[in-house]
Amino acid sequence: MLRMREYSLFFNSGTARKMAPSKDPHKPRNYELVPGVMRYSRSKMRQKTAKYKFAKKGQKTTKAAVQKPNRMITKDIDGEKNGKTRTVRINRMPRFYPTEDRPRKLKSCKKPFSQHKQRLRPSITTGTILILVAGRHKGKRVVFLKQLASGLLLVTGPYHINGCPLRRINSIYVIATKTKLDISGVSVPERVNDAYFKRKNLKRPKQAEGEIFEQKVEEYSASEERKEDQVIVDKQVLDVIRNHEEKKFLFGYLGAMFSLGKTQFPHKMVF
Numbered sequence: 001m002l003r004m005r006e007y008s009l010f011f012n013s014g015t016a017r018k019m020a021p022s023k024d025p026h027k028p029r030n031y032e033l034v035p036g037v038m039r040y041s042r043s044k045m046r047q048k049t050a051k052y053k054f055a056k057k058g059q060k061t062t063k064a065a066v067q068k069p070n071r072m073i074t075k076d077i078d079g080e081k082n083g084k085t086r087t088v089r090i091n092r093m094p095r096f097y098p099t100e101d102r103p104r105k106l107k108s109c110k111k112p113f114s115q116h117k118q119r120l121r122p123s124i125t126t127g128t129i130l131i132l133v134a135g136r137h138k139g140k141r142v143v144f145l146k147q148l149a150s151g152l153l154l155v156t157g158p159y160h161i162n163g164c165p166l167r168r169i170n171s172i173y174v175i176a177t178k179t180k181l182d183i184s185g186v187s188v189p190e191r192v193n194d195a196y197f198k199r200k201n202l203k204r205p206k207q208a209e210g211e212i213f214e215q216k217v218e219e220y221s222a223s224e225e226r227k228e229d230q231v232i233v234d235k236q237v238l239d240v241i242r243n244h245e246e247k248k249f250l251f252g253y254l255g256a257m258f259s260l261g262k263t264q265f266p267h268k269m270v271f
Contacts, residue, residue, distance in 0.1 A: 118147070129177050140157065148168060148193060154166065166226070191225075
């Protein structure tokens, strides 16, 4: 109320008249009446400038006409006093409405992640050592093996060095370093794909006789198939590291956690 009273006193006084727009052609038509209050709102300025009529930069003005499907159809009706024709719906409306509101999917113009255009950064190539900045293994340095069909990156620790197994990760959650390994001779099993990493639904214990606390909840454990593939891939990657000139440095580099101090700024660092 106090603020509104100030505005009313302002407009009733001669101050508002002094702030009227001058004839200067360079002065904008929208200006502040009082601090924080503009003469016209955003919607009013959009209407005045008519920006909605102009195409954006790089956008074509002509649009192809989209034909909407017909909802109604005209039928011939027999009988003298029935009007000869009648317009009816092609798809009839439901006679009854549901008594309960059921959840339904809303229409969205956004594409799911599987339909996104996946482009790999030029700094990420096969054998590049990446720094994970999110997830359970954040801060660890891993070796990039290949890009999967979904666009996610397949990486490994190796598990023997830093405990990071074969995993998928989005490229936005990694920092690419200039350190690179020649893993052209490393072969990844063909079964290691997106379906290979699909999450399994754990079964809940059924209600049975006895104490509730005695029933054990099923916990996740890596399958023998994944353990076997982990050994196959890590053995090849470790052989590449051992044959490298700076193998001692690489073992310590992959095993160390990435961290920043108070005076270290990532935008000024070269990885």
